[in-house]
Amino acid sequence: KKDKTYLVSGLLVIPSNTTFTSDVGTSTIKALRADLTTDMFNMCVNEEYFLNPISTSADDENIIISNLIFDVNASGLTGTPTINNKGAGIKLYNVDNALISNVVIHNAHTVGIVCSGLFNSIIENVYLYDIGLKSYAAGVDDIILGDGNGLSLYQGNHAIGNNIVRNCRAENFRDNGFTMYAQNDNTFKDCYSNSISSVTTTNSQGGFSVENTADNCIIRDCTSVNTPYGVILS
Numbered sequence: 001k002k003d004k005t006y007l008v009s010g011l012l013v014i015p016s017n018t019t020f021t022s023d024v025g026t027s028t029i030k031a032l033r034a035d036l037t038t039d040m041f042n043m044c045v046n047e048e049y050f051l052n053p054i055s056t057s058a059d060d061e062n063i064i065i066s067n068l069i070f071d072v073n074a075s076g077l078t079g080t081p082t083i084n085n086k087g088a089g090i091k092l093y094n095v096d097n098a099l100i101s102n103v104v105i106h107n108a109h110t111v112g113i114v115c116s117g118l119f120n121s122i123i124e125n126v127y128l129y130d131i132g133l134k135s136y137a138a139g140v141d142d143i144i145l146g147d148g149n150g151l152s153l154y155q156g157n158h159a160i161g162n163n164i165v166r167n168c169r170a171e172n173f174r175d176n177g178f179t180m181y182a183q184n185d186n187t188f189k190d191c192y193s194n195s196i197s198s199v200t201t202t203n204s205q206g207g208f209s210v211e212n213t214a215d216n217c218i219i220r221d222c223t224s225v226n227t228p229y230g231v232i233l234s
Contacts, residue, residue: 007032016060025067025102032073061096065103072108074133088114089128096120106130112170113151115163123151123165132174133197148174150193154181161185172197176209176232177224180217187218195226206232 005028012029014020070089089105092098094117104127105112112128132148150170153163166189170177177193180186193207207224209232210217224230 003027005030014060014063014065017062019064019066020068021064021066022068026069027067028069028071030071030073059094061098063092063095063098064101065090066099066101067103069104069106071106074107074109088112090114091116092118092121094118098122099124101125103127108132111149111152112173114149115153118153118163119161121163123163124167126151126168127171128169128173128177129171131170131172133172148176148197149179150177152176152179152181153183153186154179163187164189166190168192169194171195176206177227178207178222179209179211180214181209182212182214184215184217186214187220188222189218189220191222193222193224193227196228205229208232209234 003024003026004022007030009032012020072089088111089108090100090103090113092100092113092115095115096119098118098121100113100121100123102125106129108128108131110132112131113123113126128150131150150173151165151168153165161184163186165178165187168178168188169192171194173195174197178188178191180188188208191208196205205227206229207227208219208222208230210219211232211234219231
């Protein structure tokens with residue numbers, strides 16, 4: 001029941017019917033880092049294993065992740081990455097009936113939580129901060145790869161539907177606090193989005209963003225402050 005920090009050098013994969021939690025709620029999963037040279041990352045699977053602290057396999061169900069802190073440790077990266085959108089705190093890949101609750105994610109290279117295929121799930125009481133801020137050349141936006149979203153319901157190769165994100169908070173991110181991208185029937189409720197980072201960027205920078213053929217999505221009782229756009233619909 002003591003606070004502990006667990007150093008993770010590879011990807012943690014959570015299978016179906018698994019609860020991943022701690023007793024006290026303040027134990028930390030910290031990703032170890034080396035560098036991002038091209039030679040190490042010529043295969044997608046290698047990038048996945050090196051950059052994401054925790055992930056789920058395809059076609060999983062009944063997964064609970066709760067009472068944990070994830071330090072994605074982007075500040076430990078060196079070299080220049082060659083592939084976009086790697087380095088999430090939690091990646092949900094084609095998962096049904098997941099619960100992500102009472103989780104803190106910070107210092108992520110690209111996004112705090114990214115979902116490529118998520119159904120009938122709840123993400124609640126999650127605090128995401130310092131997302132997508134690690135630069136590789138000062139003031140050059142295209143060298144800072146990745147979206148820099150706090151939480152992204154991103155369809156990718158798998159549709160997303162019937163999910164609720166509630167009582168979550170995103171702060172100090174490079175792009176959007178919360179994003180629904182190309183998916184249907186999802187709700188953001190009682191979420192709070194605060195501040196865009198000072199990193200030079202050409203990204204849209206919204207508290208909440210609904211993008212690219214997303215349908216029947218709800219943003220309810222949410223707050224956005226210190227963002228160029230409170231809500232972006234595109």
